[in-house]
Amino acid sequence: MFDFVGFFLYNNSSDSTMKISFLGTGGAVASQERDNISFLIEESAVLSLIDCPGAVVQKIKKVGYRPQDLKFIFITHIHPDHIYGLPSLIHSLMLEEMNLLLFGSAETIGFCAQLLDLFGLRESKIKCRVELRELAPENEISLTSQLKVTGLVIKHHSSSLGFLWENASGKKIVYSGDTPADRSFFSKIEGVDCLIHDCSAPARFFQLFPELKRMHTDSLTLGKLAEEFRIKRLIPCHFFGEIDFDQEEIVQEIKFSYQGELTVPQDFMSITI
Ligand SMILES: [Zn+2]
Ligand SMILES: [Zn+2]
Numbered sequence: 001m002f003d004f005v006g007f008f009l010y011n012n013s014s015d016s017t018m019k020i021s022f023l024g025t026g027g028a029v030a031s032q033e034r035d036n037i038s039f040l041i042e043e044s045a046v047l048s049l050i051d052c053p054g055a056v057v058q059k060i061k062k063v064g065y066r067p068q069d070l071k072f073i074f075i076t077h078i079h080p081d082h083i084y085g086l087p088s089l090i091h092s093l094m095l096e097e098m099n100l101l102l103f104g105s106a107e108t109i110g111f112c113a114q115l116l117d118l119f120g121l122r123e124s125k126i127k128c129r130v131e132l133r134e135l136a137p138e139n140e141i142s143l144t145s146q147l148k149v150t151g152l153v154i155k156h157h158s159s160s161l162g163f164l165w166e167n168a169s170g171k172k173i174v175y176s177g178d179t180p181a182d183r184s185f186f187s188k189i190e191g192v193d194c195l196i197h198d199c200s201a202p203a204r205f206f207q208l209f210p211e212l213k214r215m216h217t218d219s220l221t222l223g224k225l226a227e228e229f230r231i232k233r234l235i236p237c238h239f240f241g242e243i244d245f246d247q248e249e250i251v252q253e254i255k256f257s258y259q260g261e262l263t264v265p266q267d268f269m270s271i272t273i
Pocket of ligand 2 (some may be wrong): 077
């Protein structure tokens with residue numbers, strides 16, 4: 001790896017950007033327009049995949065990248081809509097001489113090992129080697145000389161972990177994964193450049209099904225928290241496909257409080273931070 005003195009002394013003056021490309025933006029039930037949430041982050045030509053549902057190989061190609069250029073995978077938790085594409089991805093890459101580093105909580109890492117072994121995807125004939133690495137909450141790891149990642153506590157599931165990526169220019173992207181609205185989470189990421197956050201449905205659905213509040217976030221509450229904690233750019237995601245609401249309702253609820261830059265992502269959309 002490298003030392004942090006070098007990271008800040010030599011790289012802090014650069015103004016590098018990070019490009020996010022959405023492979024999916026929906027919740028567990030896909031809709032005609034939205035597949036399960038996952039996305040890519042490109043930083044200085046280093047490609048990371050965040051969550052791994054569905055046919056990610058096709059989708060990575062669709063947004064203009066090569067799956068064999070992946071370096072890092074980050075898995076937020078072990079619910080199927082965030083992880084079920086992993087065996088297929090590694091199977092697709094089995095003839096590629098490459099190393100992938102996969103990060104998640106201890107529980108997620110253990111689960112991924114079982115999942116890959118179930119399909120024999122860590123046997124020696126598989127040329128794509130996957131190294132599984134635990135990232136503990138609050139721990140910071142240097143990924144490259146330009147990029148580091150920190151784990152964040154998330155209260156959705158025992159395996160849940162959020163991620164904060166920071167590049168050498170000091171730009172920060174945070175991804176909550178699935179999460180209830182949580183002030184303690186927001187207090188740790190105050191003023192961040194870009195927050196990709198669970199926004200599963202408008203508030204009226206959470207009134208109908210109050211138990212949802214322990215697992216996910218509604219758009220009205222998300223807007224309030226994002227404004228209070230001065231999030232510069234908010235990207236809501238993980239929209240439920242099994243209930244009926246339109247995007248405008250989400251936008252109106254968020255904008256009821258939030259004054260910052262709001263981007264409602266579509267599948268295959270790219271943005272630069
Ligand atoms: Zn989910
Ligand atoms: Zn979940």
